[in-house]
Amino acid sequence: MKIEIERQMLVLKALARNPRDMGTLFPSSSRLAGTMAGAVSPRMAKNGVLIELGAGTGPVTEALLKRGIPPKRLIVIEKSPALAEYILKCFPHVDVRCLGAEEMSACLPERTRVSAIISSLPFRSLPKEVSVSIMREVECTLSSGGIFVQFTYALVGKMPFIPAGFRRVRTRLVPFNVPPAKVEVYLKPRGKDIITVRAPAEH
Numbered sequence: 001m002k003i004e005i006e007r008q009m010l011v012l013k014a015l016a017r018n019p020r021d022m023g024t025l026f027p028s029s030s031r032l033a034g035t036m037a038g039a040v041s042p043r044m045a046k047n048g049v050l051i052e053l054g055a056g057t058g059p060v061t062e063a064l065l066k067r068g069i070p071p072k073r074l075i076v077i078e079k080s081p082a083l084a085e086y087i088l089k090c091f092p093h094v095d096v097r098c099l100g101a102e103e104m105s106a107c108l109p110e111r112t113r114v115s116a117i118i119s120s121l122p123f124r125s126l127p128k129e130v131s132v133s134i135m136r137e138v139e140c141t142l143s144s145g146g147i148f149v150q151f152t153y154a155l156v157g158k159m160p161f162i163p164a165g166f167r168r169v170r171t172r173l174v175p176f177n178v179p180p181a182k183v184e185v186y187l188k189p190r191g192k193d194i195i196t197v198r199a200p201a202e203h
């Protein structure tokens with residue numbers, strides 16, 4: 001019980017500091033986190049890494065580790081310094097990076113295979129340009145044949161910002177979460193690795 005109260009207090013503090021980044025009043029339940037983690041398998045970590053975006057207080061991180069993802073194969077990206085510090089304290093063997101998901105490729109060694117990206121980012125509350133830039137990073141960073149997992153509280157309608165060509169392969173409702181949520185899994189088609197060439201900065 002103590003850990004739930006600690007997580008709830010941290011979420012409320014983060015929400016007060018930056019409501020659009022947090023996008024929720026509550027940490028995800030173990031059911032929602034378990035459904036997110038159920039979309040991946042330890043096999044995916046054999047020849048690649050898995051990246052978690054927007055870890056918050058860590059319910060999904062915990063579920064991924066319980067699912068058998070080796071901590072050394074899990075990169076956790078969390079923008080809030082207070083939450084990133086908390087995650088590192090709870091899961092000292094996981095590679096935690098305190099940065100915006102829009103910069104995720106910068107923290108990966110060249111030619112890293114990214115088998116899955118598991119995101120709890122609140123795309124419906126983030127500024128549109130931030131969401132677009134994060135999804136561009138997802139599109140470029142995820143290896144072909146890899147999966148993108150996202151939850152949303154919008155139970156009907158399409159998820160926004162999903163890259164063209166990504167195919168939805170699974171939808172799971174999680175009614176016993178506050179609020180009820182939906183987990184969707186998208187597959188990046190094989191042979192569709194995108195090489196991005198960044199334009200030189202203008203002076």
Ligand SMILES: C[S@@+](CC[C@H](N)C(=O)[O-])C[C@H]1O[C@@H](n2cnc3c(N)ncnc32)[C@H](O)[C@@H]1O
Binds near residue numbers: 028054079083102
């Ligand atoms: C809806 S909360 C989810 C937290 C946790 N995964 C859970 O399920 O309870 C969203 C999290 O995304 C983080 N976040 C928001 N914008 C971000 C960004 N651009 N890059 C990385 N993390 C971000 C917030 O700080 C917050 O911890």
